[in-house]
Amino acid sequence: MxxxxxxxxxxxxxxxxxxxxxxxxxxxxxxxxxxxxxAKLFATTDWPKEDWPFxxxxxxxxxxxxxFADEVExxxxxxxxxVLISLERLWNCDVYxxxxxxxxxxxxxxxxxxxxxxxxxxxxxxxxxxxxxxxxALFANQGAGRVITxxxxxxDEIIDLYGYPAxxxxxxxxxxxxxxxxxxxxxxxxxREELKVKPDQIALxxxxxxxGRKGLQFAIAAMALxxxxxxxxxxxxxxxxxxxxxxxxxxxxxxxxxxxxYAAADIFILxxxxxxxxxxxxxALSCGLxxxxxxxxxxxxTIDNGVHGSIVDSANDLIALRxxxxxxxxxxxxxxxxxxxxQRAAEFDISRNIARVLEILFHAAANAASTSRNxxxx
Numbered sequence: 001m002x003x004x005x006x007x008x009x010x011x012x013x014x015x016x017x018x019x020x021x022x023x024x025x026x027x028x029x030x031x032x033x034x035x036x037x038x039a040k041l042f043a044t045t046d047w048p049k050e051d052w053p054f055x056x057x058x059x060x061x062x063x064x065x066x067x068f069a070d071e072v073e074x075x076x077x078x079x080x081x082x083v084l085i086s087l088e089r090l091w092n093c094d095v096y097x098x099x100x101x102x103x104x105x106x107x108x109x110x111x112x113x114x115x116x117x118x119x120x121x122x123x124x125x126x127x128x129x130x131x132x133x134x135x136x137a138l139f140a141n142q143g144a145g146r147v148i149t150x151x152x153x154x155x156d157e158i159i160d161l162y163g164y165p166a167x168x169x170x171x172x173x174x175x176x177x178x179x180x181x182x183x184x185x186x187x188x189x190x191x192r193e194e195l196k197v198k199p200d201q202i203a204l205x206x207x208x209x210x211x212g213r214k215g216l217q218f219a220i221a222a223m224a225l226x227x228x229x230x231x232x233x234x235x236x237x238x239x240x241x242x243x244x245x246x247x248x249x250x251x252x253x254x255x256x257x258x259x260x261x262y263a264a265a266d267i268f269i270l271x272x273x274x275x276x277x278x279x280x281x282x283x284a285l286s287c288g289l290x291x292x293x294x295x296x297x298x299x300x301x302t303i304d305n306g307v308h309g310s311i312v313d314s315a316n317d318l319i320a321l322r323x324x325x326x327x328x329x330x331x332x333x334x335x336x337x338x339x340x341x342x343q344r345a346a347e348f349d350i351s352r353n354i355a356r357v358l359e360i361l362f363h364a365a366a367n368a369a370s371t372s373r374n375x376x377x378x
Contacts, residue, residue, distance in 0.1 A: 010086075
């Protein structure tokens with residue numbers, strides 16, 4: 001990789017304390033700055049300054065997807081960054097990281113789980129129409145110079161649904177700081193005590209916001225089918241609790257530091273309808289937990305079924321989810337998986353992710369500079 005230092009503009013609309021995209025962006029920016037590069041963030045006004053100690057923040061007041069994209073487009077003309085990488089759908093950018101997946105694919109998956117009236121109402125929602133317009137600009141109109149995906153699933157969707165060139169898409173798997181996320185036996189007993197989980201209870205953990213998409217209702221129903229009173233489900237993240245009330249379910253709210261919660265848990269479950277590649281699943285894997293998820297989660301490409309966890313075909317296959325929970329309820333299986341999962345997670349240290357992304361950004365910056373010189377010379 002080149003030793004030249006570059007200035008990088010990052011884009012992310014909105015902010016969630018427990019959001020996987022935000023957590024990844026901060027890890028990436030930290031790695032970029034530690035390597036001597038400059039970082040700038042374009043974000044809405046709800047992104048706290050104390051959560052971006054990596055450089056300046058350019059706050060964008062616009063709230064809607066289109067208005068935000070319009071404003072960033074205006075700001076770019078006066079921006080001195082060598083390269084712009086967006087984690088948000090825009091009209092144009094040098095590099096687009098499709099960490100949110102493909103909205104068109106997500107809507108298609110969602111229709112299979114909705115009533116006709118719900119589908120009709122969703123079709124009238126301007127937010128979805130605007131998101132699809134921006135997505136088309138990036139992919140079909142090739143407004144993105146290059147695209148980074150975190151799974152083969154998302155790469156295939158971009159190619160199949162929008163015809164974006166395959167050779168301009170790089171798969172860069174998610175990464176986690178392994179020095180932080182690993183099995184922490186010293187945390188386990190105290191964390192379970194704080195959560196009031198008894199030593200003989202089996203603690204399932206569901207983590208994420210957007211509970212409908214991530215399948216919380218299916219996790220609750222599958223646990224109920226186990227008919228095991230010593231089983232509990234811990235739910236970390238933001239959502240409307242009143243829609244998910246059930247026995248033996250404990251809502252933890254947004255948790256900024258999940259390491260202690262992973263230590264307290266026995267099994268991680270995310271029966272998602274659609275997920276490009278769940279960061280929480282990778283964190284749980286790194287902490288030694290068997291992960292139960294679906295084939296509609298790009299993360300499933302990185303694990304072996306029955307070895308590192310369980311992969312079910314569909315989020316609403318409650319029998320398969322129940323069987324997976326019961327399979328991993330055996331203590332000896334979980335102990336065996338702890339070492340195996342740690343070894344698999346070692347392949348996804350955040351340093352590898354940062355190095356690969358920087359390599360892509362260097363090439364994009366060089367292409368942007370070359371294009372600018374050609375324009376000036378014409």
